[in-house]
Amino acid sequence: MAETIAHDRMNRFKQLRDYIRKINFFNDAETTSVIDQLFATRIVIFLMTIALIIIITWASLTIQTHSVTIPSPSETIFKQLSVRYPNTLSCRCTQTSIHHHQFLSFDPQYHPICTSQFISHLFISALSKINMSDYYMKDYRIIVSSHFQLLALLCETVKQMIDDSLFIFNSKYFTTTQVLSIEKFEAQIDQLIKQLKSTIMADMKHTSDYLGLIIFQNGIYSALRTNYLMQYIPSSDRYSQSPIEYNIWGAKCSCKTNAACMEQAELHNFEGYSLSSSSTTGNGVITVYTTRLFTVPGMMVGCSPYSTLLQSSLQCFYSQSCIQRMQIFIHGFSLVSPLSSSHFQLDATVEHLLNELFIESWNEKRNFSAYFDICSPLSCTYTYDRRFNLLHIMVTIISVFGGVQMTVFFIAPFIVKIMRRCQKCKRQCNTTDNLSTETELETNSRQSRFLLLYDYVL
Structure with a gap:
């Protein structure tokens, strides 16, 4: 039973591997060979994976500032907010001038x-x-x-x-x-x-x-x-x-x-x-x-x-x-x-x-309570910074990933062509070197035969 389960898993893995190998994003390209299409597809997958990792990392580490407004806050809420957000809390007074004796x-x-x-x-x-x-x-x-x-x-x-x-x-x-x-x-x-x-x-x-x-x-x-x-x-x-x-x-x-x-x-x-x-x-x-x-x-x-x-x-x-x-x-x-x-x-x-x-x-x-009651703010606004916001990460991926995808799909065939040209140039250089070597060997052989003949005559 255990061998059967292991065999099934292996078959599924092979099927998945074969499916991935056969993925072709450029099968409608008439001027490109199938091998180059598959190679360009691998380049697209690689670059898109790298781009996705970079986008997710950048979106996760980016600080997002959020603003919150609380209408008609009580003194208790104000005190809590002033402790948690002392630098960003803003509560505008409805009465800005207060006699000293009132508080x-x-x-x-x-x-x-x-x-x-x-x-x-x-x-x-x-x-x-x-x-x-x-x-x-x-x-x-x-x-x-x-x-x-x-x-x-x-x-x-x-x-x-x-x-x-x-x-x-x-x-x-x-x-x-x-x-x-x-x-x-x-x-x-x-x-x-x-x-x-x-x-x-x-x-x-x-x-x-x-x-x-x-x-x-x-x-x-x-x-x-x-x-x-x-x-x-x-x-x-x-x-x-x-x-x-x-x-x-x-x-x-x-x-x-x-x-x-x-x-x-x-x-x-x-x-x-x-x-x-x-x-x-x-x-x-x-x-x-x-x-x-x-x-x-x-x-x-x-x-x-x-x-x-x-x-x-x-x-x-x-x-x-x-x-x-x-x-x-x-x-x-x-x-x-x-x-x-x-x-x-x-x-x-x-x-x-x-x-x-x-x-x-x-x-x-x-009397701080008297001061707060006379000031009587209609609302309080505070901001806070946050990282690893899932919604921000998703929005960033959606907004950026499309443009990255188009760019990668556009440059992938060119990358393949450049690599093929480099390979062709390399083969040509190797062929030229081989011909030069054969010519030199033939010349050396002729010189050797001439020397042998010269020795024999002498």
Whole structure:
């Protein structure tokens, strides 16, 4: 049984082979022999096979770009598409200009000092009830009320400036013709917030620097006697002005030459002072008699209450024990409790807090869903590249193969003729060579016979 099956298979193979051998695409050609027709047919089959392989390979490896349009996409679909096709996705907005406040809001959280009892009217009023003549001119109790008045003013100014800037910011438009992906949306919002913050900070720094410049350039005498001591001298019937000197890092600094002189804030037990006239300069010479009671951590005193406040830190007012020590000498501190925690360092200067606008957190809220709903794209279009597309391969074969087939059928007989001519030329060359060889052999034979005859005669 197995032998029969094998024999049948062999017969079928032979029949197929004989059928292929007998295929003739040029059997109607009258000027060509059957052998040449069969040879031309083999050439056609070979070239068509090679051409078909090349066309299929080229069509398979060629990248085809496909475009897809999705009408009225939802936010979920848009997010999925923006992840899969981030470079080709295009969704045109129906509303291109959107107010900032429609998708972005702020709720600034300020430093605890700006919401504490330390800047309340009650506390500041309690600090103001002192008699400056009872204290040494460098005593912190003289300047403490001014410091907290300035803190209240700075907090109020910063809040007002931020509110005004946010009002202007919210009234502006965010313009996009295409729906932004979440990543691009977040990047754009980050840039807007960064620009808003830098603008407000620059305005605040400009205001602060301008205020300090006015105080310094005008040489204003402080009513708190922190930069000059004014003293009436009855014997000479005139007033004497004596610049105050402060010890900064072990060196003396005079308010006459430097309005930014300051030193560590302290509380003193003032025992009195004496004023004598200098024989060389004519100015009064002050001799002060004090005993130090308490050093206030972080706070500074100096020529200008404003400049000393900027260089001071609020670290004492975070501590209950420090406040209790202050209560002994300044009873108004019984009205306040320690500051709550802050992300700023405890020893951060007020100038640093001011440069950061006393902001703990901006608490911005971004609403991409609101932005997408307002933008409301009617459709989204994306493109993608693809290889090995069966439909593209079939279309390419159909469109190209016909032209290739005509070309191959046209040139195949010419190829056969050229090959036959080459064979004919080769045979002619071989025939000519054979004749030359026979002639040469015959000539050589004759010469040999002549030589033999010549030898015989001799």
